Amino acid sequence: MLDALIERIRAAYENDSPLIIQGGGSKGFYGNADEGEVLSTRGLTGIVDYQSKELVLTARAGTPLADIEALLAEHDQMLAFEPPHFSPSPQPFPSRGEGARDALRAPKPIDATLGGSIAAGLSGPRRPYAGAARDFVLGVRIIDGRGQPLRFGGQVIKNVAGYDVSRLMVGALGTLGLITEVSLKVLPRPAEELALQFELDEATAIVKMNEWAGQPLPLSATSWHAGVLSVRLSGAAPAVRAAHTKLGGEVLKDGTAFWQRLRDHATPFFDRQPLWRLAVKSTTPPLGLGEAQWIEWGGALRWLASEHPAGMLRAAARAAGGHATLFRGEVSSPHSFPRAGAGAGANVMPDAINDGVFTPLPPAMRAVHRALKLRFDPRGILNRGRLYPDF
Amino acid sequence: MIHPAFISRLRGVLPAHAVLVDREDVVPFESDGLSAYRNVPDVVVLPENEAQVVAVLQLCHAEKVAVVARGAGTGLAAGALPVDGAVLLVLAKLNRIKAIDPLARTAVVEPGVRNLAISEAAAPHNLYYAPDPSSQIACSIGGNVAENSGGVHCLKYGLTVHNILKLRAWTVDGQLLEIGSEALDAPGYDLLALLTGSEGMLAVITEITVKLLPRPERAQVVLAAFDDVAKAGAAVGNIIAAGVVPAGLEMMDRLAIQAAEAFVHAGYPDCEALLLCEIDGVNEEVSADIYTVHEVLEASGAIEIRSAESEEQRLKFWAGRKAAFPAVGRLAPDYYCMDGTIPRAQLPHVLKRIGEMSEAFGLAVANVFHAGDGNLHPLILYDANQPGALEKAETFGGKILELCVEVGGTITGEHGVGLEKIKQMCAQFATPELTRFHEVKAAFDPDKLLNPGKAVPELHRCAEWGAMHVHGGQLPHPELPRF
Numbered sequence: 001m002l003d004a005l006i007e008r009i010r011a012a013y014e015n016d017s018p019l020i021i022q023g024g025g026s027k028g029f030y031g032n033a034d035e036g037e038v039l040s041t042r043g044l045t046g047i048v049d050y051q052s053k054e055l056v057l058t059a060r061a062g063t064p065l066a067d068i069e070a071l072l073a074e075h076d077q078m079l080a081f082e083p084p085h086f087s088p089s090p091q092p093f094p095s096r097g098e099g100a101r102d103a104l105r106a107p108k109p110i111d112a113t114l115g116g117s118i119a120a121g122l123s124g125p126r127r128p129y130a131g132a133a134r135d136f137v138l139g140v141r142i143i144d145g146r147g148q149p150l151r152f153g154g155q156v157i158k159n160v161a162g163y164d165v166s167r168l169m170v171g172a173l174g175t176l177g178l179i180t181e182v183s184l185k186v187l188p189r190p191a192e193e194l195a196l197q198f199e200l201d202e203a204t205a206i207v208k209m210n211e212w213a214g215q216p217l218p219l220s221a222t223s224w225h226a227g228v229l230s231v232r233l234s235g236a237a238p239a240v241r242a243a244h245t246k247l248g249g250e251v252l253k254d255g256t257a258f259w260q261r262l263r264d265h266a267t268p269f270f271d272r273q274p275l276w277r278l279a280v281k282s283t284t285p286p287l288g289l290g291e292a293q294w295i296e297w298g299g300a301l302r303w304l305a306s307e308h309p310a311g312m313l314r315a316a317a318r319a320a321g322g323h324a325t326l327f328r329g330e331v332s333s334p335h336s337f338p339r340a341g342a343g344a345g346a347n348v349m350p351d352a353i354n355d356g357v358f359t360p361l362p363p364a365m366r367a368v369h370r371a372l373k374l375r376f377d378p379r380g381i382l383n384r385g386r387l388y389p390d391f
Numbered sequence: 392m393i394h395p396a397f398i399s400r401l402r403g404v405l406p407a408h409a410v411l412v413d414r415e416d417v418v419p420f421e422s423d424g425l426s427a428y429r430n431v432p433d434v435v436v437l438p439e440n441e442a443q444v445v446a447v448l449q450l451c452h453a454e455k456v457a458v459v460a461r462g463a464g465t466g467l468a469a470g471a472l473p474v475d476g477a478v479l480l481v482l483a484k485l486n487r488i489k490a491i492d493p494l495a496r497t498a499v500v501e502p503g504v505r506n507l508a509i510s511e512a513a514a515p516h517n518l519y520y521a522p523d524p525s526s527q528i529a530c531s532i533g534g535n536v537a538e539n540s541g542g543v544h545c546l547k548y549g550l551t552v553h554n555i556l557k558l559r560a561w562t563v564d565g566q567l568l569e570i571g572s573e574a575l576d577a578p579g580y581d582l583l584a585l586l587t588g589s590e591g592m593l594a595v596i597t598e599i600t601v602k603l604l605p606r607p608e609r610a611q612v613v614l615a616a617f618d619d620v621a622k623a624g625a626a627v628g629n630i631i632a633a634g635v636v637p638a639g640l641e642m643m644d645r646l647a648i649q650a651a652e653a654f655v656h657a658g659y660p661d662c663e664a665l666l667l668c669e670i671d672g673v674n675e676e677v678s679a680d681i682y683t684v685h686e687v688l689e690a691s692g693a694i695e696i697r698s699a700e701s702e703e704q705r706l707k708f709w710a711g712r713k714a715a716f717p718a719v720g721r722l723a724p725d726y727y728c729m730d731g732t733i734p735r736a737q738l739p740h741v742l743k744r745i746g747e748m749s750e751a752f753g754l755a756v757a758n759v760f761h762a763g764d765g766n767l768h769p770l771i772l773y774d775a776n777q778p779g780a781l782e783k784a785e786t787f788g789g790k791i792l793e794l795c796v797e798v799g800g801t802i803t804g805e806h807g808v809g810l811e812k813i814k815q816m817c818a819q820f821a822t823p824e825l826t827r828f829h830e831v832k833a834a835f836d837p838d839k840l841l842n843p844g845k846a847v848p849e850l851h852r853c854a855e856w857g858a859m860h861v862h863g864g865q866l867p868h869p870e871l872p873r874f
Contacts, residue, residue, distance in 0.1 A: 051734070051736065052631075052632055053628030053629070053631055053632045053735065053736065054628070054631075054734050054735055054736065054765075055631060056734070075632075076634055121576075121581070127575065128575060131549065131553060132575065132576065134581055134584060135549065135552075135553050144827075148823055149823075150823055150824055150827060151821075151824065152824065154799065154800070154801055155734060155799055156732040156733065156734060156764075156765050156799070156800050156801055156804070157545065157546065157732070157764040157765060158541055158545060158550065158732045158761070158764045158765065158766045158801075158804035158805055159732055159801040159803070159804060160538065160539045160550075160588045160801075160803050160804065160805060160806070160807050160808075161801050161802050161803050161808055161812070161816060161819050161820075162808070162816065162819070162820060162824070162828050162846075162847065163585055163588070163589055163592075163593075163828055163831050163832075163847075164539070164552065164584045164585055164587065164588055164589075165585075165827065165828075165831065167552070167581050167584030167585070168580055168581055168582075168584060168585050170581055170584075171576070171580070171581055172580055172581075176580070187636065188631075188634035188635070188636060189634070191634065191679075207494075210494045210495065210496075211494065213496065213605075214493065214494065214496055214516070214517070214518065214605050215517075215605050216605045216606070216607055216608040216672065216673050217605075217673065218672075218673055218676065235672075235673065235676050236675060236676045236679035236680065237679075238675035238676075238678065238679060239672075239673045239674075239675040239676035239679065241675070242673065242674070242675045243673065279572070279574035279575060279576050279577075280573075280574050281495055281573040281574060282495055282574075282575075283492070283494050283495040297575060300574055300575045301574075301575070317574075320573075320574075321572055321573025321574060322572050322573060322574030322577075323572060323574065323577060323578045325578070358578045358579070359578040360578075361578065361579050362569070364562065364566040364567060364568055365568055365569070365570075365579065365582075367566075368562075368568065368582065368834055368835060369579055369580055371833075371834035371835075372580060372831065372834045374834075375827065375830040375831065375833070375834055376827075387579070388579075
């Protein structure tokens with residue numbers, strides 16, 4: 001299977017024909033439209049190595065997350081970044097949107113794969129308290145845009161030999177290489193988890209989430225939506241009980257399901273489009289950009305179902321120290337928001353760059369991105385345009 | 392040698408006292424923490440603000456003069472070793488803590504701020520900066536980012552890369568890269584990870600936004616003695632398998648224990664291996680975990696287990712471990728500290744092999760081990776005054792690192808490659824990966840002006856050194872000529 005993938009990429013490089021890398025297809029909606037033939041990693045499955053005592057798991061890219069999580073659960077361990085599945089099997093994934101891209105991304109999604117999760121770099125509710133996908137990646141094997149297999153990092157927790165190319169792959173959406181194998185740090189599952197709810201207005205909830213995160217409390221997730229602050233506590237049973245006593249609140253009976261639905265966007269709120277993801281400084285006061293909002297990550301993540309112009313949302317996110325991503329929905333028409341780095345003259349910036357899902361990069365950052373892309377994928381055959389429309 | 396006209400131009404963009412060329416002024420910068428490697432710099436500049444840093448970079452770029460960035464100079468891999476004909480750019484005077492935001496739990500600091508100074512400044516808010524390299528009293532945060540520094544609490548709290556949010560970094564041609572954000576992620580590639588641990592090869596950092604954590608409510612340490620190193624190693628895995636993630640999990644072998652005991656009288660038992668397991672966090676969590684750790688240690692065959700009953704006793708337990716390096720330093724005129732990381736299960740095998748090599752080389756080794764994260768610090772004892780002794784220690788050390796690679800580990804867990812371990816990079820990586828590293832550098836610094844010759848070996852050098860690691864009968868660089 002690996003050899004076949006290498007051959008396929010080498011041929012694509014020779015013929016200058018772009019490829020769309022696809023795992024489970026659960027995140028086909030995410031990113032800009034790309035072009036090319038589908039290259040599936042679904043045959044590249046299997047957990048290569050798992051040493052629970054080492055807290056390290058290595059698996060091939062096409063391995064379903066569900067398989068990995070099931071094996072970890074047998075050993076009371078977990079992927080602490082809580083990667084979203086977006087298509088929890090066995091429920092069928094509702095088809096979203098229309099257009100050529102969806103048609104290309106057949107077959108229909110089954111479950112998120114490890115490779116896709118790392119390439120997308122998305123993390124779930126536990127992220128601010130346990131770390132992001134990139135924080136747990138120890139090593140990767142990739143095939144670059146010339147069909148060259150490469151191995152970076154390793155299977156040990158501390159490793160500073162060479163540049164951290166492994167983490168560079170996380171969130172690169174496959175534009176720097178096809179991930180074929182990933183080694184991850186895993187963590188013990190908490191003995192007990194408890195979800196609490198508080199009726200609070202948005203401004204108060206944001207302050208509370210930040211205040212509590214500054215105290216030694218066993219927080220593992222926070223959410224605010226429609227006037228309700230939800231908090232998850234994780235740890236040894238006595239620690240969870242003590243924190244409950246300290247914080248008060250109403251116990252949410254089906255807490256596990258609540259956080260899983262939030263992780264997977266399996267509630268009607270997340271069906272709305274366009275759905276924007278604003279990553280901001282956690283203490284940012286209410287953005288005042290509409291009622292249709294879901295806050296996560298201690299205030300650092302604000303989901304907005306909003307028809308506001310992209311430029312307005314990007315400006316709001318920038319003012320709040322962060323950035324805005326059009327998570328689900330059609331990309332806006334060209335020129336709908338100001339060009340980043342406008343006036344930086346010499347840097348040619350095609351209009352298309354402004355028309356994207358992700359916040360445009362300033363010219364110097366863009367130059368570094370393009371230079372890196374050129375080194376890993378000189379002919380731009382891997383997920384062309386998925387991250388930024390111009391590469 | 393740097394042209395005097397260039398020195399004048401440096402003086403044009405910096406205050407007079409910030410440009411050092413006289414021998415007595417520049418000699419103190421001839422090495423970093425690895426003093427076996429020395430090279431007197433041609434010129435040292437000590438800019439006092441970001442604008443001066445950028446001016447120096449632009450000047451160097453225009454004249455194609457190389458730049459070696461240096462923080463506090465506590466590095467242990469000769470990463471900040473001066474390079475002939477290069478400007479040594481010392482960032483120690485950029486030492487302001489610009490802001491602390493207690494509610495958001497962040498601090499904005501300049502690169503010359505000392506690691507410990509961040510925690511001290513955050514202490515009134517009951518917050519601290521988690522990574523704590525043993526040099527934290529002196530090392531600078533800029534150097535920590537350059538090396539992706541760790542410390543004894545990495546298993547639970549991560550390395551530098553896990554504890555920073557944002558960088559202001561400058562390419563050598565004076566372009567600003569704002570990397571990361573005040574949010575928990577940023578658009579585009581994860582350049583924050585790429586720059587962390589890049590050893591001054593890609594860009595020069597002038598500002599860092601770090602995460603602060605609430606100080607744990609309680610910390611408690613358990614000490615366990617073993618009559619067998621393998622049993623101690625197995626106990627480490629058993630603790631983790633029991634679902635406990637200790638804040639610190641340290642191991643010392645007999646020679647290290649004896650040296651520490653003789654030095655600080657920590658009251659350590661007489662044994663083959665000693666484990667120190669620290670649990671921190673919420674009070675109830677600590678109690679529950681300490682109970683578990685006790686049970687696991689007993690079941691793992693510890694011959695003696697002690698829990699620190701007071702803060703005083705906890706500090707005493709740690710005193711021996713924290714003094715281990717200077718304590719070992721009393722056993723011989725010099726020691727050479729290695730920094731390999733191995734999968735923990737390989738520990739008994741690796742210690743046995745190190746013991747065999749120790750006999751073969753005729754050099755004693757004390758082993759200090761960040762057992763929780765597999766980071767091994769063998770300290771090779773030697774006497775630099777004996778002709779050839781340093782070379783012998785280096786050869787021995789190189790063999791230990793190659794052994795680490797052989798068992799699935801790495802040549803450096805937290806100290807960095809610098810110049811010291813550049814040969815072993817040839818054993819760790821094959822040609823395509825090394826080539827890609829050079830290409831990554833070229834994406835930032837095509838003229839190779841930043842810290843040239845460090846961190847990633849030129850391919851032809853790998854062949855010249857003969858630092859080849861044979862793995863499965865295959866040389867890693869079969870296409871290169873050998874002599």
